[in-house]
Amino acid sequence: MLVDALKAEAYRFSLNRVLVFISVLLTPLLFALGGVLFHWITKTNGDKAAQAANLPLDMPAEAVNLADALGFAAAGCANGFVLICVLIAAATIYAGDYRxxxxxxxxxxxxxxxxxxxxxxxxxxxxxxxxxxxxxxxFIFMLTQAMVYDRSLTFAIEGKELGGAALTWLLSYIRIVQFTLVGLLAAVLTRSLLAALIVPWGLGFIQSLLGGVGPALLGMDPTGWTLQLLLPGLAYDTLKAAVAGPLEAPMTAAVVWKSITGLALWTLVPLGGALVWFKRQDLSKE
Structure with missing residues (x-):
């Protein structure tokens, strides 16, 4: 029955081409086009500065390592713009039947x-x-960098780096799902598509403020239980930092477990709450 429901829901979503474009293609497209423009502007300004300083324009440059795109994409695929774009689709899916x-x-x-x-x-x-x-x-960003700057291409990555990129991608994936599950709980509790959009966005905005200047203003330890449990974005960033480098003070194993606990709670509690509430909900007029 779950498979049938999944097929039906996926088919319904695939028919909404605007929603598919916003949630899946918009951010990568803007990033790829913006990357081309960024490299071109940077190259143009750099050449002008070099000419003004009487420096040669054909100085040897290091090859572009395409493998760097793996780690870059893994760390960036849960950025704020991606979260909002996926949330638009998630809110429509979660609250559309109420609407x-x-x-x-x-x-x-x-x-x-x-x-x-x-x-x-x-x-x-x-x-x-x-x-x-x-x-x-x-990858397009890296390729256009090589083309604009006339640099050679290479692909070199160690097993440790590849494993780190895979683990970072998993964390980013969990972060996206966790963010949208807050919208699921809001949709079930309020029966409102607007609430499914606004609640996760507003909560995320407040949490980003607390995670940025909050610890300093409130005198709270960002590695303590309180902030790691209250701020899933902070827990996500903490875990990414732990994957990126060796555990050193204040990034200890104890802090990592606090972050895992916080991110897990913000993922499982909204899902469990939505399931329990929806199972008891009267849908006779929906």
């Missing part, structure tokens, strides 16, 4: 848990596909 009053039509054909998990499954697929396109855009 169009179609729950009473489909809830009779499948169990409620499967219906909700199918929606979550489609959002997970969106997160994966979005990150893959962001990886392609990262």
């Amino acid at each position: 169009w009053e179609t729950w009473r039509l489909i809830s009779a054909r499948n169990d409620r848990i499967s219906l909700i998990l199918a929606k979550v499954g489609v959002v997970k697929i969106i997160a994966i596909v979005s990150s893959l396109f962001f990886l392609i855009a990262s």
Whole structure:
């Protein structure tokens, strides 16, 4: 029954081409085009500065390592713009049946848990596909850098770096899903598409402020239990930093476990709460 619900939900989403474009293609496309423009402007300004200083324009340059795109894409595929774009799709998926009053039509054909998990499954697929396109855009960024600066290409990566990129991508994927699950809980509690959009965005904005200047202003330790549990974005950044380098003070194993706990709670609690509330919800008028 879950497979049937997943297929149906994925088909419904695929028909909304505007939503597919926004959630999957918009950010990678802007990044790729922006990268071309960035390299061209930087090269032009650099050549002008070199001419003004009577420096040669054909100085030897280091080759562009395409493998760097793997780590770059893994760390950047959960940036703020991606989160918002995927959230737009997630909010529509989670609250669309409330908006169009179609729950009473489909809830009779499948169990409620499967219906909700199918929606979550489609959002997970969106997160994966979005990150893959962001990886392609990262390769385009590197390729255009080599073309604009007339530099050679290489591809060299060690096993440790590849493992770090894979683990960072997993963290980014979890972060995207966690962010959208707050929208799921908001959609089920309020039956509102607007709330499914505003609540995660507003909560994320407040948490970003607290994670930025909050510790200094409030005199709180950013590696302590309080902030690591309250701020999933901070927990995500902490785990990314732990993957990027060796554990040193204040980045200890204890802090890593605090971050894992915080990110896990912000993922599982909204999902569990939405499932419990939706199972008891009256859908006779939805």
